[in-house]
Amino acid sequence: MTAQLSVTGLNKNFGGVQAVCNVSFDLHAGERLALIGPNGAGKSTCFNLIGGQLMPDGGNVVLKGRSLGSLRPDQRYLQGLGRTFQIGSVFSSMTLEENLLTVIAAAEGLGPSFTQSVARKHQSQAQSLLTAVGLSDLRQRQSAELAYGDVKRLELAMALAGNPSVLLMDEPTAGMAPGERHDLMTLVVAIAAERQISLLFTEHDMDIVFDHAERILVLDHGHVIAEGTPSQVRADPRVRQVYLGEDF
Numbered sequence: 354m355t356a357q358l359s360v361t362g363l364n365k366n367f368g369g370v371q372a373v374c375n376v377s378f379d380l381h382a383g384e385r386l387a388l389i390g391p392n393g394a395g396k397s398t399c400f401n402l403i404g405g406q407l408m409p410d411g412g413n414v415v416l417k418g419r420s421l422g423s424l425r426p427d428q429r430y431l432q433g434l435g436r437t438f439q440i441g442s443v444f445s446s447m448t449l450e451e452n453l454l455t456v457i458a459a460a461e462g463l464g465p466s467f468t469q470s471v472a473r474k475h476q477s478q479a480q481s482l483l484t485a486v487g488l489s490d491l492r493q494r495q496s497a498e499l500a501y502g503d504v505k506r507l508e509l510a511m512a513l514a515g516n517p518s519v520l521l522m523d524e525p526t527a528g529m530a531p532g533e534r535h536d537l538m539t540l541v542v543a544i545a546a547e548r549q550i551s552l553l554f555t556e557h558d559m560d561i562v563f564d565h566a567e568r569i570l571v572l573d574h575g576h577v578i579a580e581g582t583p584s585q586v587r588a589d590p591r592v593r594q595v596y597l598g599e600d601f
């Protein structure tokens with residue numbers, strides 16, 4: 354299988370706290386990989402190292418065969434690395450369509466100050482992304498008025514605007530009602546399959562993880578302690594130990 358994303362020997366220390374320690378893994382083409390672990394295990398730090406929000410003390414991140422080195426998050430986005438955040442992150446003073454047009458323009462290297470003609474040119478792309486995430490009826494709505502689940506959908510559409518080959522989703526269903534969580538993940542999985550996107554996500558909701566991940570990587574105190582299919586991970590005594598008998 355081809356690795357879309359290769360993480361090798363990642364390390365990050367915060368003033369004596371080894372948040373991420375020698376973490377290595379591959380994410381294969383079209384694969385859905387979940388990164389799990391108890392609070393403080395290093396999941397967000399790992400995501401920030403891959404997304405470029407943080408620089409590692411050591412190790413390397415390679416996207417489609419190209420080392421991302423010290424590229425900024427926006428440069429990584431242009432290379433095909435999409436990301437959504439634990440707290441949905443959109444431009445709340447803009448309409449949904451304007452949010453999309455802004456990131457489409459950015460993905461084309463036009464910066465945020467795009468012209469009306471550029472907006473007209475990309476309107477149909479914005480519309481099709483909103484349709485893909487089920488928000489086409491709300492195109493002209495102010496984003497600040499959206500329900501939280503719809504903010505997450507809009508954020509997903511914005512991540513898709515860069516045509517990512519790899520999508521990082523940091524707790525995609527955090528803050529959502531249980532029913533909404535499964536709907537969002539079902540949508541994400543369908544979109545990822547249709548667009549051949551490899552998906553790496555963190556999640557505290559174990560039902561979401563075991564229902565939607567094909568492979569799981571478990572972190573504890575910055576180290577990878579287990580890796581495998583959902584059934585292998587569920588049966589792993591080290592995993593059961595760090596989750597202190599939580600039911601999953």
Ligand SMILES: Nc1ncnc2c1ncn2[C@@H]1O[C@H](COP(=O)(O)OP(=O)(O)OP(=O)(O)O)[C@@H](O)[C@H]1O
Nearest residue numbers: 367370371372390391392393394395396397398399
């Ligand atoms: N900016 C920072 N400065 C100092 N320590 C940090 C910083 N960011 C993270 N840490 C520490 O690094 C460790 C890993 O934190 P991280 O947020 O990556 O874990 P996590 O698995 O994402 O946790 P959670 O599930 O609670 O979000 C923790 O001990 C945390 O306190």
